[in-house]
Amino acid sequence: MILPKRAMLALCLAVLPLPGLAKELTEAEIKQLVYEAILERPEIIMQAVEKLQREQEAASAGAAQTVLENNRDTLERDPNAPVLGNPEGDVTVVEFFDYNCPYCRRAMATVQGLLKDDANVRLVYREWPILGDGSVFAARAALASRKQGKYEEFHWALMGMQGRATEASVIRIARETGLDVERLRRDMDAPEVEEHIATSMALSRKLGFNGTPSFVIGDNLVPGFVEQPQLYELVNQAREAAK
Incomplete structure (x- = not known):
């Protein structure tokens, strides 16, 4: 799965939260911090992808159940x-x-x-x-x-x-x-x-x-x-x- 840069950034922030800092940093600073974090912990990428997949599967399941009940x-x-x-x-x-x-x-x-x-x-x-x-x-x-x-x-x-x-x-x-x-x-x-x-x-x-x-x-x-x-x-x- 290939993610857009912004989606990957958001997911990386989700699996590697920056308490109280994200809203105070510029986008460039956040990107640099995420880049450095990925170099130190490359498994973040897989964690981010897995998180996105779980969210997509949950959303799809919920939508399917709604369709099922309606029909x-x-x-x-x-x-x-x-x-x-x-x-x-x-x-x-x-x-x-x-x-x-x-x-x-x-x-x-x-x-x-x-x-x-x-x-x-x-x-x-x-x-x-x-x-x-x-x-x-x-x-x-x-x-x-x-x-x-x-x-x-x-x-x-x-x-x-x-x-x-x-x-x-x-x-x-x-x-x-x-x-x-x-x-x-x-x-x-x-x-x-x-x-x-x-x-x-x-x-x-x-x-x-x-x-x-x-x-x-x-x-x-x-x-x-x-x-x-x-x-x-x-x-x-x-x-x-x-x-």
Whole structure:
């Protein structure tokens, strides 16, 4: 990290205070004192950088929590988002995912295990197709399948497929799942499909997510793949916090 000179000066003064003197000295005198201090204690530079990083991380965390609270209803209770697991569950897990994301596919078994082991989890899916045209086609098809009552079955089939999700592979799996493909294609252009994807894009940007999978569990924003023990622990934390 390269800091502007004034920022470095301020940070050095913070980690090496000059009691009662700073406001009486000129800027040139302060710079000379800091320069001499750095020569004597070069570790001041690292202390200054670490202090700045801690402050930036705290500020980012606070901003993310504010965004989370302001958007919690949309994240957890959007009627236009698919819900798996227990619709009345006491803990909501929100997953942003892409059908062409290998880590999302890897997370499938972990998420399925959670739903099997914990009957009080609501799983809200945010289709977030960011890995190309195939991802967009798959997301639209999956959302459209809701009108035929086959979202969950189709979702797991797409997530467990071999190779990339493309128009051809998605349509093949749709037929295997028993979907009316002609109707599916028509429903893919429905306004609610476009709205869901647009909302996912907006929410992910606000929350600072930059890749899939990403999870929201209680007050925790969790970017990236989550191992099963960590996922279970985050769910338990959310449950305890809600009591």
